[in-house]
Amino acid sequence: MASTGATNASVMIALLTIALSLFEGTSAFSNTIITRHMTNGPAILCHTNINTWHKMSCGSDDYDDDDGNTRQRGDRRDFLSVAKTVAGAVMMVASNSVVANAEVMRAVGSAEKSCREEGNCLEKGDWDGAVGWNWGGADRCDATDPRCGPDGQLRDTPLEGAPVPSISTTLDDATLLITHVVTMQLSIGKGEKVDVQMGLYGQACPASVQQMVDFCTLNVGLVTNSRLMLEGGYGVLSTPVTLTKSGALNEIYPGQILDFGVASQSIAYAKAVNKAKAGNDFLPQRRPDSQTIASEASPRPHNVAGLISVAHNGIGYGGTEFEAEDEAFASSFQITATAMPSMDKAGRRVIGQLMNAESMATLARLSSSPVNRGIKGIIPGQNMGPPLIKVTVNNLSIASLSKSETSP
Secondary structure, eight states: OHHHHHHHHHHHHHHHHHHHHHHHTOSTTTTOOEEEOOTTSOOEEEESSGGGGGGOOOSOSEEEOTTSOEEEOOOHHHHHHHHHHHHHHHHHHHHHHHHHTTTGGGSOOHHHHHHHHHTOHHHHTOHHHHHTOOSOGGGSOOTTSTTBOTTSOBOSSOOOOOOOOOSBOSSSOOBOOOOEEEEEEEEETTTEEEEEEEEEOTTTSHHHHHHHHHHTSTTTOBOOSOGGGGGTGGGOBOOOBOTTTTEEEEEEETTTEEEEEESOHHHHHHHHTTOSOOOTTBOOOOOOOOHHHHTOOOSSOSOSSSEEEEOTTOTTOSSOSOSOGGGTTSSOEEEESSOOHHHHHTTOEEEEEEOSHHHHHHHHHHHTSOBOOGGGGGSTTOOOBSBSSOEEEEEEEEEEOOGGGOOO
16 A cells, blocks of 8 residues: 555656746756747847746747757747646646545555665655655644654653663763753743753863853853954844753754754844844854864763763854854754764763753653654655754753762
């Protein structure tokens, strides 16, 4: 039954491709160079693209194609008519597919599940599995339910959190000193609030931890531009970038990673000052100088769930580094939901850990909650995305600990 759905999807995609090629001028015919013969002059170029045809006037109803054949001039309406016909065919195929496969569309078949697990739906031509659609949207679980999984299916019971990480490392069996505890209150959806406690290793990586503390402190944040700009100097507007203003869980790698940060500095600023847009005078903070932070080694590997991780160069460098400055802090720090040796290979640094069972339970829940994959869902092996239900940072508080208070 899955192959029937894939065949219908293939036909629909082929027809849509033809329609798009007509509109976009990508067909072989639309790229033909057409000339017009004037009554008293040489042939002149009318157009090279079907989309500009209706804007040209060449003074005759005939033209010669590349083969020297005389043809009647077309009109954009001809192509709109063809596109309309193709669109009608697409709708007929889609309608027939729904009728013929009504029962199949109530749930994901075994083929779709198998290729999603293997990450090769496109290679197998299983379009339903590649796109990641669970047919029968009414049957999906409520994403706000702690038992709702990333596949849209409801578990019998909520997931249990992994054990709280030990502060004894596996590198040299040294005990890590937790110098700060950050309590991050998250809002899940419209009403639910949960607390996540993060302990930071301020002795092992002081520069990285101080950067994290500043990033999580209201009215402090990270400032890389001139401070005169914070007061409207130089004719521009700027503000510190901080997790306390529009911080959110921006990306979930199901069962692996939670990715937190500020998706857009301009949007965060506009929201803070109650404006629709930041305006052209707004200047986002640049990525911080990374020389000192980059010299710090990771005090432990990414070998368990519940570890706080930053990029090798620190906060502001968690993405591809090709993002615009406005989006440089979208991936500021990550929390592991399982052992992630690939993060060690990427040169990331562990700067802390979750502190209690409640935080670990929240980690397990969020890392297995439904995601809005969008276009990423059709790329083999790419199943991450923003949470289907928005998860935002509602409040942050920071406490400094003495040496006797370091045990999680």
